[in-house]
Every structure is written in structure tokens, then in C-alpha cells.
Amino acid sequence: MSGFCITKAGRGGGSGNSCGTGTKCGRWNPTTEQVKLLTDMFRSGLRTPSTDEIQNISTQLSFYGKIESKNVFYWFQNHKARERQKRRRVSVDEKDVMMRRDDKFSSAQYFTEINHVNEPERVIETLQLFPLNSFDEAEPEKFRLQANECNEAAAAFSYKFGSEMDLPQLDLRLSFL
Amino acid sequence: MSGFCITKAGRGGGSGNSCGTGTKCGRWNPTTEQVKLLTDMFRSGLRTPSTDEIQNISTQLSFYGKIESKNVFYWFQNHKARERQKRRRVSVDEKDVMMRRDDKFSSAQYFTEINHVNEPERVIETLQLFPLNSFDEAEPEKFRLQANECNEAAAAFSYKFGSEMDLPQLDLRLSFL
DNA sequence: AGGGTATGAATGAAGG
DNA sequence: CCTTCATTCATACCCT
Numbered sequence: 001m002s003g004f005c006i007t008k009a010g011r012g013g014g015s016g017n018s019c020g021t022g023t024k025c026g027r028w029n030p031t032t033e034q035v036k037l038l039t040d041m042f043r044s045g046l047r048t049p050s051t052d053e054i055q056n057i058s059t060q061l062s063f064y065g066k067i068e069s070k071n072v073f074y075w076f077q078n079h080k081a082r083e084r085q086k087r088r089r090v091s092v093d094e095k096d097v098m099m100r101r102d103d104k105f106s107s108a109q110y111f112t113e114i115n116h117v118n119e120p121e122r123v124i125e126t127l128q129l130f131p132l133n134s135f136d137e138a139e140p141e142k143f144r145l146q147a148n149e150c151n152e153a154a155a156a157f158s159y160k161f162g163s164e165m166d167l168p169q170l171d172l173r174l175s176f177l
Numbered sequence: 178m179s180g181f182c183i184t185k186a187g188r189g190g191g192s193g194n195s196c197g198t199g200t201k202c203g204r205w206n207p208t209t210e211q212v213k214l215l216t217d218m219f220r221s222g223l224r225t226p227s228t229d230e231i232q233n234i235s236t237q238l239s240f241y242g243k244i245e246s247k248n249v250f251y252w253f254q255n256h257k258a259r260e261r262q263k264r265r266r267v268s269v270d271e272k273d274v275m276m277r278r279d280d281k282f283s284s285a286q287y288f289t290e291i292n293h294v295n296e297p298e299r300v301i302e303t304l305q306l307f308p309l310n311s312f313d314e315a316e317p318e319k320f321r322l323q324a325n326e327c328n329e330a331a332a333a334f335s336y337k338f339g340s341e342m343d344l345p346q347l348d349l350r351l352s353f354l
Numbered sequence: 355a356g357g358g359t360a361t362g363a364a365t366g367a368a369g370g
Numbered sequence: 371c372c373t374t375c376a377t378t379c380a381t382a383c384c385c386t
Contacts, residue, residue, distance in 0.1 A: 027362050027381070048374075055269055069266045074363060081375070082361080203377080204366050251367060258372065259365080 028071040033064040038075055047080050049073075205248040210241040215252055224257050226250075 030038070041049075041057070049057060049072070058069040207215070218226075218234070226234060226249070235246040 029362085029382075051265075058270070068270055070263070071362080073266075075361090077374085078361065078363085081377090085376085206366085206378095248366080252365095254371080255365065255367085262372085 028067060030067070030071070030075075031065040034061045034067060037061060037064075038072070038079075042076070042079055047076065049076055205244060207244070207248070207252075208242040211238045211244060214238060214241075215249070215256075219253070219256055224253065226253055 038057075038061070046053075054069050054072045054076075058067055058072045061067050061072070215234075215238070223230075231246050231249045231253075235244055235249045238244045238249070
């Protein structure tokens, strides 16, 4: 299928991986300038660039090194997802902590914390060199709590399928194998 | 054996992956055989299987592991969409390369490339293994669909490369907001 | 030199 | 059909 992991045959595989000049092939390795700019954009509020924006960004960043549009696309996808993930993780932890203490009287505190929800530990904040608008990450994300787990969306599956297991065994065009 | 990546515990071996016996199964994890067959079908031209086809395929593939109709449905949806997306990105990237030269008025060339949108595969070999009327493989999609995109892209470019091409000091932060 | 972490890439599943 | 989200795989990088 789509190149499983086309992995760079580089390592050990004698295959023509001509990335000699320290540029490792295989997967995009952003330069610090590229990362800085991408991060700036993200901090400025850009979360999901459109195709055109991706193109522009890619084109411009290519000045600093090899880059493809898909790299930009993935970068934003991952960055956004990970921020969300981190936030979720934090909130869950907070909840756990609370729960753990049989809190009978901390309801007030509970709400307070919930409302705050984010305020991830300033782990990465070391980068706060920028003067700026610290509003950045606020992002009023819609809290569409999603029913995860095996909730099974079969029901939600709007696509219509015939009458279930009718056992229509047949010729099958799967004679590929 | 070049087994380096491709698979590993996850979807490999088409056996270990049994969500069946109480194992928590979050989402379908196709076995390699299933992927291979689906890919073959896709390469044979099947793009949008009908409900019946989906049913049949699903039934057949269930021999290789747990699978539901919706999985087949989604697989084709995703595969098709991603191939198209990939193609689009690649073609644009190529364009970028060209644009780097001075040709700001290469609209002719521009369109030529768009129309080409080379399709490396596109093997028509298998022809009608499928008795059905599934001509959809031909994907009667017209080009006019692309026309629109072309315009947008063109606009974006003119905007961008209107006068100079090396502004390393780009002010990305504002251009896309 | 090995383990942990950060992150690029891929893809199943939905929503619209 | 297109876009987006969640999850997972595969690596690069860093640390002890």
C-alpha cells in the first residue's frame, strides 16, 4: 500500500541513500529556523492551515532547507493533536488526584479546577522569550466530549448495508491471491 | 529478507491481532493479507465499491481476520482521498520548484502539469474481474473540478511571487492570517 | 549502548 | 468528497 515505511534504506542497507551531507533522508528533519517559524505561526493562532496556506508556508520555508507540503501539514496536525493530548492528560490527572482523596468537601475546588482545566505545568514554557501575547494557547476549543472507548459507532454508521448476514457467498472477485 | 519495517507486532502476521476474545479492540487493525487484497482491488481500479461489493469484500476478507463492512467502506474512502491529496501536494510541490525560476507567466506550463498529474500506477490489467457494473473505477470525474483549484492556486502564487522570490526574511506571520 | 522522550508519518474513523 | 481527530508506528535525539 502506500509505502508502508519506505524507510530510508539508508542505515545499513546498502541501497542508494545518498544523503551524504549530513542530511539524513528518510524523514523530514526540520531545521531550527523552520521549527521556529512554524512555532511562531502556531503561537500566533494558526492551527489548521488550509491547503493554500500549507503551500505558501512550505514554499517559504523551503528557503531554509528541504521541505514538502506534507511536512507542514503533518507538523500542524501533530502539534495541535499533541497539545490537545497534553491538556487532556493534565486534566485527567487533576481529576484523578481529586478523586483519590475521597473529597467530600472539595466540590468547590473541583469546579475551580475544572474550569481552569488547562494551565499545563510550565514544562515547556522556557521558550517564553517572546514578549508577546500570551493569549496564544487559549484556544476556545469546543469541548465536544467524545465518547471514546469501544462505544461502537456501528449505530452511528449511516451507511446502509443490505440485510446483514445474508450469507451471500459467491463468486467473489477476490481471486487475486 | 528486508523485513525491517513493514510490520511488526501490530498488523503483521495476520494472526496475533485478535481482538476477538475479550481483548479490547479499539479499532480495526487490518492484517497484512487484508491490506494486500484491498490494495490489489484498488489498483485494479476499484474506487468506490457499491454496498453489495462492500458486503462481499468484507465477507471474503473476514477469512483473514475480524473485519466489518464499514471498515471496507472507510478503507476505500480514505485510500482514495489520500491518494488524491498526495497527488495534489506533489504536483504543487513540483510547481513550486518550477516557480523558483523566473517564470511568473508560465500559466501554460502550469496547466499542462496539472492535467498530467501523473499516475504512476493506473494499471488496467485486471480489467473486469468484477462482473458487476462497477465502472466507477473509471471515475468519470471531470477536470473542471480542478479548474477551480487552479485558479485559487494561481492567485496565491501571483500574490506571493509577484515581484521577488528571495525574501528570506518573510513575514509569514501576517501573510496568512 | 541502552532506554526514554520528542516528533515525523501513517491511517482508521468520523463529521460535514 | 473533503477535512479533521485520535491513535499508533517508527525514528531521531538526548540522557544517564
